[in-house]
Amino acid sequence: EAEVAQSPRYKITEKSQAVAFWCDPISGHATLYWYRQILGQGPELLVQFQDESVVDDSQLPKDRFSAERLKGVDSTLKIQPAELGDSAMYLCASSLNRGRTEAFFGQGTRLTVV
């Protein structure tokens, strides 16, 4: 069964350092999402791509976060500089298109900023 791949699974970084997460969506999925999930809360949408274009990044803290999906396939989410409050699970999801199709989530990257 096809899966959304994310790496790394776990990341510990010091505050003020840069950190990057990678996501490879299911082949053929045009829509890609990045979410942040703080312990005990629901996932919060950071950015949504349709192919290589950003559809929604209204919740992305653009002073320190950036996301790209250059060829409309895999994607990278970067934080620079990391802050203690960025400690969370970062989830990537993909769906076939922007219609009402189900989204498939990866296992996530657990980030700890120390």
Add this chain to the structure above:
Amino acid sequence: LAKTTQPISMDSYEGQEVNITCSHNNIATNDYITWYQQFPSQGPRFIIQGYKTKVTNEVASLFIPADRKSSTLSLPRVSLSDTAVYYCLVGPSNSGYALNFGKGTSLLVTP
């Protein structure tokens, strides 16, 4: 976007049917109702989606009354492995299948 309200937590015994209700009073005409399940340290997993009346799949049933201001996810004969957080999402299908999660309902199933 329609706001959703769910119970924060629910408890059940194994073998019982569990019904989780979600309120979405300001649901729009083109909104669909979708439920996701999330286990600890994993990403959410799609369970079921519906627009009106009743939808059933191999995992759950979704009941939506005529006014669509609420919906009920029904899990038949739950097992310990159904312990998870369940999220109700309401979103328009024509603007990118909005995936806005609330706090969800934490279901605990005990023997």
